[in-house]
Amino acid sequence: MKKTCYFLLLLTIATVCSCKKEDAVSTGIQPVNLIVHLTYALDSSDYSLPVKGVTVKITNTSTSSQLTASSNDSGIARFTAIPAGTYDVDATITISADNYYTITGTYIADDITFNASEKNAAIAVGNDLTMNMTLVAGTTGQWVIRQVYFAGSHRTDGALYRDQFIEIHNNSDQVLYADSLYIGQVYGRQSFTSSNYYTLTNGQMDWSKSVNMPADIDANNDYVYTRTLLMIPGTGKTYPVQPGSSIVIAQTAMNHKVPWTGANGTTISVKNPALTVDLSGADFEAYYASFLSTPLASDVDNLSVPNLEVLQYFGNDWILDNNGRDGYIIFKVDGAQIVKNWPMYNFPTTSTPSATAVKYYQVPLKYVIDAVEIQPNTAEDRIPKKFSAQYDAGFALVPKGAYSSQSVVRKTQKTVNGRVVLKDTNNSTEDFDYFDVATPGGFK
Template sequence: MRKTIMYTLFFSLLLSCSNDDDNFVSVMSYEIRVNYDETYGGEGAAGAKVTFLNLEDGRSYASTTGDSGLATVDIVPGNYNLTASLTMSKEDFETFTGQGVEGDVQFNASLQNIAITAEQNESAVLRLVTGTIGNLLLKQIYYAGSDTKLGAIYRDQFFEIHNNSNDTLYLDGLCFAQLFGSASTPSSLQSYHLPNGQLDWSKSVGQSKGDKSNTDYVYADEVIRIPGTGNEYPLAPGKSAIVAGTAVNHKAPLTIVDDEGEEKVYQVENPDLTVDLSGAPFEVYFRDYLVENGGSFLDSDIDNPNSVNVEVAFKSYSGKDLILDANGRDAFALFYGDDEIISSWDRLTGPDKPIDDIEDKTTRYLQVPVSVLIDAVEVQQSDPARQKPKRLPDVADAGEISVPKGRYSSQSVIRKQARIIGDRVIYQDTNNSSEDFEVLDHPLVEID
C-alpha cells in the first residue's frame, strides 16, 4: 500500500512538472541597433533609450545603447512596438553637427508590430530623426468622453492649446486637424498597406509625392481654424486656451429644442464625471455649416454666444460636432493655414480606392505637409492587442499616448511639466508622446 502511494505521488510530481514546462514562457536575448539617420551620417547613437512594448500583454522592456549604438534586452517572444529617444545638449549637438541651436535637441525613432521570436531574431534598426519643437502645444486632449448613461458621452470633449514660449503669440489662423488612417492593424496586408498595416498613401490615385507621400505628409479628414485677422486672439506666455466641442456646463442638464420644435432634456446623473466648459474661449459649432451644405445637425450642438466659433477649413469627416474618437484611434496636428494655403494642397482619395470606383462624391483627404506642423500628437487604443498603426511620422511624433480606462472613462491626457519659471509652467515637448504625456483621471479645466 505504501509503495502504491509513493508511486502515485511520484507520477503526480512528474505530471506537475510537465504542466509547468508547458506553461513556462522562455526569455530570449535580443539585440537592437540605433543609428542616426543619414542627415547626421548614419552612425551608431550612444546613450539612446530604447523601449519595447509587447502588443499581447502590454508589458514594456527598456535598454540603453552603448558606444556603437547597440543595445541588448532580455525579452519574452512576441510582437512589439519599438521606440528610441535621445536628448543631446546644445553644446554636444553643435560639436556633433557644426550647426547652431537655441537649446537641447531631441532625437526619436519608432518601429511598429515587429515580431521577435527564436526564429525571427534579426536585429532591428531604429533611425533617429529630429523634429520641430513648437511654441504652441497641444497641452491637454480630452477625447475619451464621459459615461454614456451617467455623464455627457462625447458632448464634453475638448482640446487645449498652450503657449510654451516667452512671447505673446496669436491664435488667429491656427488650425487643428484630425488625421485619417487605418483604425486597426489588418490581419493580412493588402497592396495599399505599409508593412506596419497603415495606409500607403503613395498608392492613392493622383498622388504626386512618390516615396515622400508617407514620410513628408499627413492626411486630414477635418480641419478647423480659429478665425481672426492676425492680432485678435493673443495668448500670453504660459497661458492656455480651451477649444470645446460645445461650450456649456456639462454638469448641468442640457435643454434643447429638436427639429420638430419639441423641448428635449439631456440629463446628467453624475455631474462629477464631466466638466464645465461654459467659459471656454472657443467652441466648435457646426450647425450653420452643415445646414448650408445640405446636411443634418446634432440638436445638442448649441451655440454659446460668449465663445468664439471656429471656422471649418476642410471637412470630409461625417462628424456633426467636434467628435474625437473615444477609443483613441486618432491623431491630431496644429498648424497655421489660410484659405489660399489650404486650397493649394492636394485632396486625395484613400489608397484603397481603385480608379474605377472614384466618383465626385468619393471621400477625399487633405494632404498636409509635415513641414508646416507646429505640434502633433498620436493617441492610441488602451488595449495593446487592438492598437492601430501610427499615422504620424517620427519627426512629428515618435510615440503615442492612451487612457488606460478606455472610452467614456472621463480620463484625459496632459503634458508633463518640464519646469516652472516663476508662476509659469513649461510643458515637456520632445516629439514623443509616450514620454511627454501623462493621464488624468478627470480633465483639468482652467479658464484663463
C-alpha cells in the same frame, strides 16, 4: 510487502515528475534575446552624435511590463532572456544645447531630443531578434497640444461626446497669436480587419495609391490626411496668448455640469455632473449647425465664444473618436498658401471610389508645429501609426478607454519664473500623462 509498496511509490513519483518535466519542455516559454542597434539620420557626415547612453525601453503589449536598457559605446542595447511576445520598442536621447553646439557647430536654443520607435515587434520562441533603429530629431514648436479630451463621459450618466475639447499651449517665452492656427483631425486605417485598402508594411494606408495622386511626391512620408480641418479666425493679432498660457477649443462651449437648452428647445442634462466639465469659458468652439441640414440638438452656439472657421468636417458635429483612433495636428502656413485650396484625395481603396466618396485634405508635414498620436487603451485594438518618429515616436491613451471622462495631458517639464514649460520630446508615450476627469487649464 513494504519494500514493494515503497518501490511502487517511488516509481509513481518518478513517472509524475518525468511527465511534468516533459510538459515543461514541450509547453514552457523559452526566453529570447533582443539586440537593438542604434544610429542617427544625419544630414551631414562631418560629425558624429553620441550613440552611447541612448535609453531604450521595451513594453510587452500583452502584459504592459517594461524593461529599460542603455546603449553601449557601439550604440547597442541588449535585452537578454525576455519572454517571447510582441513589444513596443522606444529609444530616446536628449543632447544639451551646449553639447550639440560643441559637436555640430550649430546653435540651438534648447536641448534637442532624438527618438526612434518600432511598434508591435514580434519576437517568436526560439528566434532572437536584432533590430536596427534610426534616431531622428523631432520637430519642436512654440505651440504644443496640451490636452486632448477625446474619450467623452458616460453614455447615460455623463455628457457622452458633447463635452469634448482640445487645449493648445503657448510653450514659448513670448506672446503668440492664435490667429490662423489650424487644427486637424488626422485619419487613416481604423483597424487591421478591413482589407479593401492598399496598405504599407506597418498596415497603414498607402496613400500613394489614391486616385489622381501625383507620382513625383512622397505621399506617405511628407503628408498626412485629415477628415476635419478647423482654423482659428482673426486678423493676425486678434487673439494673443501669453507665455505659458493655453486656449481651450470646445466642441460645444456650454457648462455641461448643469442643464441647458438644446437647439431644438429640449433640455440637455447629465445625471452625474462630476463626470463632465464646464466649457462655458472656452476660448473657441466648433459650431456646425449653421451649414447642416440636420444639426444635432446639442450643437448650440455660445454667442460669447468665437466660432472656428470650418474648412472640412464629417458628421453632424466636431466629434473626436471616443475610442482613440485619430491623430491631431496643429499648423500654420505662410501667406502664399491657401489651405482651403489644397488638394484632397479619396482613400486608397483597391476598387475605384465612387464620384461621391469622401475626400481628405493632404496636409504637408513641413507646416506641422505639433502632432499627437492617440491609440485605444487595449493592445488588441491598436491601429497602425499615422505619424513617423520625427513627429510622434509614441502615442497617448487613457487607461479606461471610451466614455471614461479621462483625458490625455502633456506633462510639465519645468517652471521658469512662473511660466510653465511643457515636456515636448515628440514621443507622446513619454510626454503625456492623463487626468481621471478632464480638467481644462490643469497641469500634471
